[in-house]
Amino acid sequence: MQFTIQRNRLADSVNHVMRAVSSRTTIPILTGIKIVATEDGITFTGSDSDISIESYIPVEENGDKLIDMVQPGGIVLNARFFGDIVRKLPKDTVEMKVEDSRQVLIRSGKAEFYLNGLDHKEYPLLPQVSDETVFSMPGNLLKTLIRQTVFAVSTSEIRPILTGVNWHIENGSLTCVATDSHRLAMKTSPVDLPENESYQTVIPGKSLTELSKILDDNDQPVNIFITDNQVLFKTKNIHFYSRRLEGNYPDTSRLIPAEYKTNIVLEGKLFNDAIDRASLLAREERNNVVKLTSLEGNMIEISSNTPEIGHVSEQIPIHSLEGEALNISFSAKYMMEALRAVEGNEITVSFTGAMRPFIIKSVEDPTILQLILPVRTA
Amino acid sequence: MQFTIQRNRLADSVNHVMRAVSSRTTIPILTGIKIVATEDGITFTGSDSDISIESYIPVEENGDKLIDMVQPGGIVLNARFFGDIVRKLPKDTVEMKVEDSRQVLIRSGKAEFYLNGLDHKEYPLLPQVSDETVFSMPGNLLKTLIRQTVFAVSTSEIRPILTGVNWHIENGSLTCVATDSHRLAMKTSPVDLPENESYQTVIPGKSLTELSKILDDNDQPVNIFITDNQVLFKTKNIHFYSRRLEGNYPDTSRLIPAEYKTNIVLEGKLFNDAIDRASLLAREERNNVVKLTSLEGNMIEISSNTPEIGHVSEQIPIHSLEGEALNISFSAKYMMEALRAVEGNEITVSFTGAMRPFIIKSVEDPTILQLILPVRTA
Incomplete structure (x- = not known):
């Protein structure tokens, strides 16, 4: 050579x-x-x-x-x-x-x-992957799909299947779901496949994270091949192989509530910054819990209290509140990660009770949904 | 309040x-x-x-x-x-x-x-420091003094005095010396003190590093007070107190050779980059040793050899060589740190034999001197 x-x-x-x-x-x-x-x-x-x-x-x-x-x-x-x-x-x-x-x-x-x-x-031979293209999508869209879901995979090996993102293609649409059983991230995107073709695979979160770092941020197509135990992502000069996770991914569709008792609409950045501040005094706790309380006149209060350190509260305006008054506690970390993924200016948060999962959506972009389980507090 | x-x-x-x-x-x-x-x-x-x-x-x-x-x-x-x-x-x-x-x-x-x-x-009371200014220097000069010496202090607590930088004022001149007994950094600077006043103190390297991070990079004066067990650095709005290290700092003046057998003059950056590359294969070794060999026609060779990995050599031009031919090994890390401190375009390296300390100086700036002990190799 x-x-x-x-x-x-x-x-x-x-x-x-x-x-x-x-x-x-x-x-x-x-x-x-x-x-x-x-x-x-x-x-x-x-x-x-x-x-x-x-x-x-x-x-x-x-x-x-x-x-x-x-x-x-x-x-x-x-x-x-x-x-x-x-x-x-x-x-x-x-x-x-x-x-x-x-x-x-x-x-x-x-x-x-x-x-x-x-x-x-x-050197070990790489897996053989047949040349039949399953589907293709622009690199920047693939990066977005990954970024908006992969952070929610489980980091624990107790249920290895949850360390991956579930990719499910049906009726010409790809749905990516990640959950660590405390929160869930879901993103859908149309794909150029016949409506009658369906595929399902769980891809390790770590693989997707590394893939995302290699992909250029442009609309050059990435061809995606799914075989028995591998997924292959192909760009012009790069072949990225990941093994698939074995096992059945849990049915997460039933987790998402069908109806809501309270809907609030507010500005994402304002919400995020108030939670960030409220979490400052709560971070010693394992779950970094903050509380959201609805007030009169389209205001909410974000607060947290750690007696040995101090307490914090902040009132922020919201665009609207429909339904019952609110008093709910949740992980500030999960909420901030969800808001970063949703990334809309205006977001909707929909609740069905203090101990039931609630969801966060962008008003502008219906393809992304984040779900968080509240935390029981005294 | x-x-x-x-x-x-x-x-x-x-x-x-x-x-x-x-x-x-x-x-x-x-x-x-x-x-x-x-x-x-x-x-x-x-x-x-x-x-x-x-x-x-x-x-x-x-x-x-x-x-x-x-x-x-x-x-x-x-x-x-x-x-x-x-x-x-x-x-x-x-x-x-x-x-x-x-x-x-x-x-x-x-x-x-x-x-x-x-x-x-x-809250504990801070040490009382009398208000008699010992001397003053511009903040950016003080930062330079620190940067050019503090990296050479010892990180080992076996001889605590060597974890500090020795400041010695005599005849209107401040000399800062740091050594870990394998290499030495020395910087001198005139100070605005009467020639007959002399002070000596050893300041912990960690204190100087922190001080350096706080000081602005401008010529605003810093007033320096030395008391029995404290040094105080005063700027307009900041008072920085450091304890002094106790004990006698070793006499380092005798370490510096009085005459040399070989003098080379060369471009600092070229030298540094070649050593950086040669050290890539040597870094597994504790001392990261590279070898310098003089060649005919104003060239030197930088090389290193780690049999299980590979070997590397690079020839670089020098401006001049006076005296005996050279074949000497030293720590690449020490040499690169010394070159970073000397920072001149054109530097002189002066040797007195393969097992004797050698010194690195800037041709342009006589106030800074670096000394390194060579390493014995097979």
């Missing part, structure tokens, strides 16, 4: 595939990045067996020569050292060459590194 | 004095900030008994009214909660009022906090 490559492109690819490399793997070769060079381009691969990422650099792109390929071949290089080296190389181009006994020369300007490599044929 | 104050000024003062507050103190009241309001202004105090910081806000400054003082008085408030609250208040002004049983109302807009306070009379 021998080639000269643009350093920036090499650095991007190495940064992308490193997201899948874990230093805690029990399979030594997986601490490395696999590099395979052909006449057409170079593929970089990183994997921790949950996530695998391939990044491809073509020899030529849009008329620009990115690689000068002297000799195809392959090698596996330690991800951490290789990544550090690439980041600090002095010049804009890099020469790489596999020498005897898998020593790899990395040269840029007058700096010459020799890294010990491993045989790329010993 | 009752007043209304500009939030930004309050936030600045709280941030400054919080630098002295430790959550790990064994004296509960020291987790708080003392607030004392008089007709003229308000003094905030934080202390961990090693460092004490006072920040003062006058009622009026340059014709601007900063405080509306209703009732003088005092209180101690938990530093962490108070700091968080001040940072997140909604409006530009804040009202504070001590109510019954030391509950303190903090109100901004519609947000009302009540924090439990403690009696300010129980």
